[in-house]
Amino acid sequence: MTATTTSARSDLTELGRSETALRTFLHGLPGVDQVGAEQRAAQLGTRSIKTTAKAEAIDLAIRMVDLTTLEGADTPGKVRALAAKALRPDPADPSCPHVGAVCVYPAMVPHVAEVLRGSGVHLASVATAFPSGQAPLEIKLADVRAAVEAGADEIDMVINRGAFLAGRYSEVYDEIKAVKEACGSADGGRQGRPAAHLKVILETGELATYDNVRRASWLAMLAGGDFIKTSTGKVPVAATPPVTLVMLEAVRDFRAATGRQVGVKPAGGIKTTKDAIKYLVMVNETVGADWLSPDWFRFGASSLLNDLLMQRTKLTTGVYAGPDYFTLD
Amino acid sequence: MFEYAPAPESRSVVDIKPSYGLFVDGAFVDPASGGSFKSVNPASEEVLAEIAEAGADDVDRAVRAARSAYEKVWGSMPGRDRAKYLFRIARIIQERSRELAVLESLDNGKPIRESRDVDLPLVAAHFFYYAGWADKLPHAGFGPDPKPLGVAAQVIPWNFPLLMLAWKIAPALAAGNTVVLKPAETTPLTALLFAEICQQADLPAGVVNIVTGAGDTGRALVEHPGVDKVAFTGSTEVGRAIARAVAGSRKKLTLELGGKAANIVFDDAPIDQAVEGIVNGIFFNQGHVCCAGSRLLVQESVADRVLESLKRRMAQLRVGDPLDKNTDVGAINSAAQLARIRELSDAGSAEGAERWSPPCELPERGFWFAPTIFTGVTQAHRIAREEIFGPVLSVLTFRTPAEAVEKANNTPYGLSAGIWTDKGSRILWLADRLRAGVVWANTFNKFDPTSPFGGYKESGYGREGGRHGLEGYLNV
Numbered sequence: 068m069t070a071t072t073t074s075a076r077s078d079l080t081e082l083g084r085s086e087t088a089l090r091t092f093l094h095g096l097p098g099v100d101q102v103g104a105e106q107r108a109a110q111l112g113t114r115s116i117k118t119t120a121k122a123e124a125i126d127l128a129i130r131m132v133d134l135t136t137l138e139g140a141d142t143p144g145k146v147r148a149l150a151a152k153a154l155r156p157d158p159a160d161p162s163c164p165h166v167g168a169v170c171v172y173p174a175m176v177p178h179v180a181e182v183l184r185g186s187g188v189h190l191a192s193v194a195t196a197f198p199s200g201q202a203p204l205e206i207k208l209a210d211v212r213a214a215v216e217a218g219a220d221e222i223d224m225v226i227n228r229g230a231f232l233a234g235r236y237s238e239v240y241d242e243i244k245a246v247k248e249a250c251g252s253a254d255g256g257r258q259g260r261p262a263a264h265l266k267v268i269l270e271t272g273e274l275a276t277y278d279n280v281r282r283a284s285w286l287a288m289l290a291g292g293d294f295i296k297t298s299t300g301k302v303p304v305a306a307t308p309p310v311t312l313v314m315l316e317a318v319r320d321f322r323a324a325t326g327r328q329v330g331v332k333p334a335g336g337i338k339t340t341k342d343a344i345k346y347l348v349m350v351n352e353t354v355g356a357d358w359l360s361p362d363w364f365r366f367g368a369s370s371l372l373n374d375l376l377m378q379r380t381k382l383t384t385g386v387y388a389g390p391d392y393f394t395l396d
Numbered sequence: 397m398f399e400y401a402p403a404p405e406s407r408s409v410v411d412i413k414p415s416y417g418l419f420v421d422g423a424f425v426d427p428a429s430g431g432s433f434k435s436v437n438p439a440s441e442e443v444l445a446e447i448a449e450a451g452a453d454d455v456d457r458a459v460r461a462a463r464s465a466y467e468k469v470w471g472s473m474p475g476r477d478r479a480k481y482l483f484r485i486a487r488i489i490q491e492r493s494r495e496l497a498v499l500e501s502l503d504n505g506k507p508i509r510e511s512r513d514v515d516l517p518l519v520a521a522h523f524f525y526y527a528g529w530a531d532k533l534p535h536a537g538f539g540p541d542p543k544p545l546g547v548a549a550q551v552i553p554w555n556f557p558l559l560m561l562a563w564k565i566a567p568a569l570a571a572g573n574t575v576v577l578k579p580a581e582t583t584p585l586t587a588l589l590f591a592e593i594c595q596q597a598d599l600p601a602g603v604v605n606i607v608t609g610a611g612d613t614g615r616a617l618v619e620h621p622g623v624d625k626v627a628f629t630g631s632t633e634v635g636r637a638i639a640r641a642v643a644g645s646r647k648k649l650t651l652e653l654g655g656k657a658a659n660i661v662f663d664d665a666p667i668d669q670a671v672e673g674i675v676n677g678i679f680f681n682q683g684h685v686c687c688a689g690s691r692l693l694v695q696e697s698v699a700d701r702v703l704e705s706l707k708r709r710m711a712q713l714r715v716g717d718p719l720d721k722n723t724d725v726g727a728i729n730s731a732a733q734l735a736r737i738r739e740l741s742d743a744g745s746a747e748g749a750e751r752w753s754p755p756c757e758l759p760e761r762g763f764w765f766a767p768t769i770f771t772g773v774t775q776a777h778r779i780a781r782e783e784i785f786g787p788v789l790s791v792l793t794f795r796t797p798a799e800a801v802e803k804a805n806n807t808p809y810g811l812s813a814g815i816w817t818d819k820g821s822r823i824l825w826l827a828d829r830l831r832a833g834v835v836w837a838n839t840f841n842k843f844d845p846t847s848p849f850g851g852y853k854e855s856g857y858g859r860e861g862g863r864h865g866l867e868g869y870l871n872v
Binding site for chain 1: 397398400401402403509513664665666667668669670672673712721722818838
C-alpha cells in the first residue's frame with residue numbers, strides 16, 4: 068500500500084456506496100497463497116522466547132486477555148466471579164496485571180458492570196444475535212443498544228456470513244455500519260457515554276479461504292470496525308495462526324492506505340502460554356510494536372488465563388504449582 | 397517493543413576432538429605426509445579442530461580401499477541388504493540430529509534454525525528415500541538389471557556440508573557403488589562425524605571413505621585412474637577444470653555448478669507470500685545457495701509495492717549468532733567468500749545500482765555481511781550476471797511476460813527459477829520457456845529427495861535426487 072495520499076484516503080470511504088465499487092475493490096486485493104501463508108505462520112511459531120522475554124510476553128498476554136464466558140448456563144453469580152478474577156487474576160501476587168476485558172452475553176452485562184466500574188478493565192458484550200447472526204437487523208441493533216445502555220464499552224458483533232458468502236457485500240457493509248452507529252457516536256456518545264468500541268467477528272472458520280478472510284477483514288474495516296476478530300468460538304474451527312496472520316497483514320495495509328489503525332482479536336482455541344506467545348511473535352514481526360498493546364490486540368479466551376498464571380508463577384518461583392493453586396472461574 | 401532474549405542452543409551436545417585423521421577403510425588414519433589444516437567457526441574465528449590433509453598417496457589408499465570393498469562386499473551384496481545399512485544410517489542420523497545440527501552450525505555459520513529444520517530432516521530423508529530404492533533398481537526404468545559403476549569420487553561444497561554429502565553418498569551406495577568423498581576444507585566436521593556414524597552402523601570397511609583437504613586433494617581424487625565416476629558440486633570454474641581432467645577417460649561425470657536464478661513476480665502475485673519467497677530465495681543460508689533467487693524480476697506495475705514490503709520484511713531479519721534459535725541469517729562461511737561478496741557488491745555500487753540494507757548490528761569478530769538489495773540493476777551490471785553466493789539481491793523489472801522470459805534466460809546459468817502469480821496457465825506457459833532445471837511456482841528453495849535437481853547450460857549436467865538421481869550411479 069504505497070498510495071497513502073489524501074485522495075486515496077477519501078476514495079476508500081466512497082467504496083461503501085456502491086455494490087460494484089465494493090466488489091471491485093475487495094476482489095482486487097492481492098490473493099493469499101494458502102501454502103505460503105501457513106508456512107510463514109508455522110515458521111514464526113518456531114521462535115524461541117525465553118527468560119526475560121518470556122516474562123514480559125506473559126504479562127502482556129494477561130493484559131490482552133478478553134476473559135470470556137458465553138454459555139447458556141451463565142448466571143449473575145458466575146459472571147461476577149469471572150469479573151472479580153479479571154481484576155485480580157492472581158490473588159497471591161499483586162504485581163500481576165489485570166486482564167483487558169470481560170466478555171459476556173448482553174443479559175449478563177449489568178452484573179459485570181457493577182464489579183468492573185472504574186477499574187480500567189473493559190466490558191465487552193457479544194451482540195447482533197450472537198453467534199449465528201441470523202436475526203432481523205432491527206433485532207440485532209436493539210441487542211447492541213441494550214448492551215451499550217447496560218454498560219458495555221465494547222461490542223463484539225458477528226457479520227452476516229450468509230450474505231458475505233453469497234457475495235452481497237453491501238448488505239454486510241451496511242449492517243456493520245448500522246451496528247457501529249448503534250454503538251454510539253464518537254463525539255459525545257449515547258447518553259453522555261463515549262462510543263463503544265466495535266469488534267467485528269468474521270467467523271473465519273465459516274469463510275473457509277484466506278482470500279475470503281482478507282476480503283472480510285477489509286470490508287469490516289471499511290465499514291468502521293475498530294477491531295477485527297476471528298471467531299465466535301461456537302463453530303469447530305476457531306482462531307488459527309495463519310488466519311490471524313492474514314488479518315494482521317490486512318490491518319497493516321489498511322493503516323498504510325487510510326491512516327486508521329484497527330485492532331485484531333484471535334478468539335477460540337488459544338489455550339496455552341506457548342500458543343499465546345506465538346501470536347505475540349506474529350504481531351511483533353508482522354505489524355510491529357504499534358500493535359503490541361491491549362488497545363490493539365486481544366485474545367478471546369477463557370482457559371488461557373490460568374495457563375498464563377501458572378507459567379508466570381513458574382518463572383518467578385522456579386517451580387510449577389498445581390492447578391488447585393489457581394482459581395477456577 | 398518486544399525484545400527476544402538470547403536463546404542459544406547448547407554446544408555441549410557436540411564433542412569436537414582436537415584433531416581428526418582421514419577415514420579410510422573403516423578407520424581413522426593419519427595422512428602419509430602428516431600435513432594438516434584448521435577448521436574455524438566463521439561466526440567467531442575460533443579454531444574448532446585440526447584436520448588431516450590428504451595427499452596423493454592418501455587418496456590412492458582410499459580409492460584402493462573403496463575398490464576392494466566394491467569387489468569383495470558391496471557391489472555383490474543383495475539390494476535389500478544394502479538397504480538395511482542405509483536405513484540404519486538414516487535412523488542414526490535422526491537420533492543424532494541435534495548433535496549434527498549444532499556441529500553444522502558451528503563449522504558452517506548457518507543458523508541453527510535452518511540446520512535443525514531444513515538440513516538435518518532433508519539429510520535423513522535422502523538416506524531413507526534411497527534406502528528404499530536399493531532393492532528396487534530393476535524397476536527404476538534403467539533396464540531389468542542395472543549394474544553399479546564401481547568407485548565414485550565425490551567432491552562437495554561448504555554451503556550444505558552434510559546435505560550435499562547425503563545427496564552424493566545415499567544414491568551411490570543404494571546403487572551398489574563405494575565412495576571416496578572429499579568435503580570442503582572449511583566445513584569437514586559433519587562429514588567426519590558421518591564417518592563415525594558409518595562405524596556405528598557397522599557399514600563394511602571401505603564402502604565410505606572420507607579424505608579431507610583443499611583443491612589439491614580434490615584434484616588427486618578426480619584424476620585418480622581407479623575412479624569410475626566423478627560427482628562434483630561447486631563453482632562453475634572448478635567444474636570446468638574437472639570436466640577437462642575427466643575428458644577422454646571412462647569416468648562418468650555429473651556436475652552441479654553455479655546459478656543466477658530469476659525469481660519472477662507478476663502483478664497478480666500473492667504479494668505477502670511472494671515477499672516471503674523472495675526473502676527465502678536469497679537470504680536462506682546467507683545466500684550461499686547455488687539455486688538462490690539472486691535476481692528478482694518484478695513486474696513494473698507492482699515494483700514499488702513489492703520493494704516496500706520487501707524492505708519492511710528485511711528489517712525483521714535477525715542477523716547474528718548462528719547458535720541462537722532466533723537467528724535468521726548467520727555468518728558468511730569464510731574470509732575468502734566475504735571478500736568476494738564485498739568485491740561484487742562494491743562493483744554494483746560503482747556501476748550505478750542503488751544499494752540498501754536494513755539497519756543491523758553485525759558482530760565484531762567473524763565474517764558477516766548484512767542482507768542487501770540493489771535496485772535499478774540492469775542486465776549489463778556484473779551483479780546481474782555473476783554469481784555472488786551471498787545475501788545480496790539484484791532487483792530488475794519487466795513489463796510483459798515475454799520480457800520476463802527473455803531476461804530470466806539471459807544468463808549463462810540455468811539451475812533454478814521462481815514464478816509468482818495467481819494464474820495457473822501463466823505458470824505452465826512460463827515453466828515451458830524457462831531454461832532452468834528447477835522451476836518453483838509460488839514457492840522457492842523447496843527441496844525433497846523424491847524430486848530431481850540439476851542444471852542447464854553452465855549450471856552443470858546430470859540430476860541428483862529422485863529416480864533420476866540413480867542414473868548417474870548406474871551403468872546405463
